[in-house]
Amino acid sequence: MDHIETVDDVIEHYARKTTPMRRRIYVAIGSLFVGCAFIGIFVPGWPTVSWMVPAAYLFSLSDEAFFRWTLTNRFVGAKVFDYYAAGKTxxxxxxxxxxxxxxxxxxxxxxxxxxxxxxxxxxxxxxxxxxxxxxxxxxxxxxxx
Missing domain, CATH: 1.10.287 (Helix Hairpins)
Structure with missing residues (x-):
């Protein structure tokens, strides 16, 4: 797989549609992961990107706006984007x-x-x-x- 260059290309390649019930569940669980990542911004040794990658995955299955946010936020967006752009490696x-x-x-x-x-x-x-x-x-x- 070639390296994907833009956020829009990542979203086009990885975002999926799902049922409304699953969407709510995925957004709720993804939000919990984001909360854990937020803690990592302030607590030394607590990971941030490690929590944001599963959040991005859940958002890719449920909500394009949240998925876009995980790829572009100022704290860990560049690392999450790089993970997806390089083919999830x-x-x-x-x-x-x-x-x-x-x-x-x-x-x-x-x-x-x-x-x-x-x-x-x-x-x-x-x-x-x-x-x-x-x-x-x-x-x-x-x-x-």
Whole structure:
């Protein structure tokens, strides 16, 4: 897929129409994601773009005006636009960083669960979720250079 150049082209390529009921549900859930992203503007370490990408996806299924807003807002619009314009891919360095972060946080969670006296079910659950998450990110999420 070629790099899309304009917001209108992104909207034309990704926006979809849906039923009125689904539209309301998608807008409500997308708005929750936007609220979480808003928190990230002010709280260090809290992600913003990570919340806006699913919001943009939900808005692409429900409301063109909200979808356009996620692509053009001044805080994270450029990054969300770049994600869509590049064919919904992640840069290789970002994938590596995400996988490293997931691995570190999972290892810490397993350690804390062990210290809490869990007989092993929690650790196994964390390890399974970690493996699925890393596999999905490595194999299913497209990469760009």
């Amino acid at each position: 992640l840069p290789r360095h970002a994938k590596r960083g995400i996988i490293a972060f997931i691995t570190i946080m999972s290892a810490i969670s397993i350690h804390i669960t062990t210290l809490a006296g869990d007989p092993g079910y929690g650790q196994v659950t964390i390890a399974i979720v970690w493996a699925i998450g890393v596999w999905w990110l490595a194999k299913k999420v497209p990469t760009r250079a």
